[in-house]
Amino acid sequence: MQETRQLSVELGEKEAEGIYSNLVLITHSPAEFVIDFTRMVPGVPKAKVYARIIMTPQHVKSFLKALQENIERYEKEFGEIRILGEPGQGREFGFKPAAEGD
Numbered sequence: 738m739q740e741t742r743q744l745s746v747e748l749g750e751k752e753a754e755g756i757y758s759n760l761v762l763i764t765h766s767p768a769e770f771v772i773d774f775t776r777m778v779p780g781v782p783k784a785k786v787y788a789r790i791i792m793t794p795q796h797v798k799s800f801l802k803a804l805q806e807n808i809e810r811y812e813k814e815f816g817e818i819r820i821l822g823e824p825g826q827g828r829e830f831g832f833k834p835a836a837e838g839d
Contacts, residue, residue: 756787770797 758774765771770792775784792800812818 758787760784762786765794769793772797 756774758776760775760777762773762775763770764773772790772792773786774788774790775786777784808818
């Protein structure tokens, strides 16, 4: 028989406010992934990191699976999430890699 364990999570007042991020930078080593949540502001050439999360590769893969499951549930309830700038989506949006030779 498997025991069900409950996890109590405390959410502080500051953390409950959340942090807005519109750009995520991801780097990795054999031992960890570093995920920097930043915010780009029009007219400002610099992005500030507002939160850095460091995770093991196993936890990142579990996180990816949880995100995929939640996106599927969201889209079942609210419809497909469209990403501006993808082929067939109309106007251009977001960041693009520099063209070869730039």
